[in-house]
Amino acid sequence: MRRNPSPLSLILLGLGTFLLVLAPMLAWYVAPRAAVNPIDVDQTAVYTGTGSVFDVDEVATVPDRKITVTQRVRGNVADSARSGKAVWDVTTTVDTDKSLPAADPHDALEFVPHRWVTDRRTNMPVHCCDEKPYIQGEAYLKFPFDVQKRAYRWWDNSLGATVTLTYRGTKKIQGYEGYRFTGTVPATRTGTRLVPGTIVDEPERSQVLAEEWYANHGIELVVDQRTGRVLYAQVGPRKTLRAPGGTKDAAVLLDSEKLAFTTDTQEFAVSRAKEESGQLRMVGQTLPIGAGVLGIVLAAVGVVLVVRGRPHPDTSESSQPSPTM
Known part of the structure; x- marks a missing residue:
């Protein structure tokens, strides 16, 4: 009988695809608006x-x-x-x-x-x-x-x-x-x-x-x-x-x-720059790169599981042993 892909493989493949789409959106759409x-x-x-x-x-x-x-x-x-x-x-x-x-x-x-x-x-x-x-x-x-x-x-x-x-x-x-x-x-x-x-x-x-x-x-x-x-x-x-x-x-x-x-003004400016720069770096670099890498891994694992879930191409339904009474 033909085996259907497992739910887990489809979930991993779908999630990986979603992250691969999300990565460029974060870098090219969300980051400039932040x-x-x-x-x-x-x-x-x-x-x-x-x-x-x-x-x-x-x-x-x-x-x-x-x-x-x-x-x-x-x-x-x-x-x-x-x-x-x-x-x-x-x-x-x-x-x-x-x-x-x-x-x-x-x-x-x-x-x-x-x-x-x-x-x-x-x-x-x-x-x-x-x-x-x-x-x-x-x-x-x-x-x-x-x-x-x-x-x-x-x-x-x-x-x-x-x-x-x-x-x-x-x-x-x-x-x-x-x-x-x-x-x-x-x-x-x-x-x-x-x-x-x-x-x-x-x-x-x-x-x-x-x-x-x-x-x-x-x-x-x-x-x-x-x-x-x-x-x-x-x-x-x-x-x-x-x-x-x-x-x-x-x-x-x-x-x-x-x-x-003054020193106080310098310290305030530096602390705010670190905070704001870190936020922009996260949205523009860290999250897109992380989402892209994780998306590739999850999609690859999902594809492997889907492929493994299919019957071997040399195997047909007629070649499977018949059930005995």
Whole structure:
């Protein structure tokens, strides 16, 4: 009599086939959809360093002051859900020990609110949802997923334009390796400000529409390759005032060679990068490879059991011995 394949062989064959179909779906369909900018982000980055700041009480620039920059990023879930984009509201405050702690961030040396809107998959800026200012470039608060070893156009909010950051190899932050990018900003006029004439060496004028100038001694960012999360950031801002049409700085508002992530900020960024990178690796590599290998094994075992369950090709039903009474 012809023997039918055992239920176990069919189950193994079916399960193996399912895993072989699942593996490429995880890698090519699920993984790209998991790599998206979150909409419920709520995090704070703190930079510290020393430098010169303009003291409004003394009406003069004072050196060797501790400077703290606090950058708070919150996702606007409602606007993100409505637009399908990642809508992040950002506030940046610059303080000295004199203004910390501040009950009102507006009391800080500098307070800058703005909104960054991006395509959740590509990280490219999207100009909608009351975005302000008009942000450009490929990176700002984070880089795109799967960072490449090439130059990127990074948005410098103080400059109001993009800065080209060059890939400079790898660097470990808190024992975790990331891609390092660096760049500088030459002195550039960024706007105007109405100030007393004495501040820009024009004492005969009560008010002067002084020119605001900005430069950056050096920008260094270390970024997680898989997620694009910034693990370490260091900047060297210089903000000055010049008399209208002047060629020299008349007053220094802020000047620091180095403002960098605190240790706590670095540790938080690294821990989140490890977690998020591990999740993406699992969905994009570990699970697809595991499913593919297991699928091949189960399908092979199922085929073997099916083949063994069939009668030998040289054996016919007529050649089987007849039952005796």
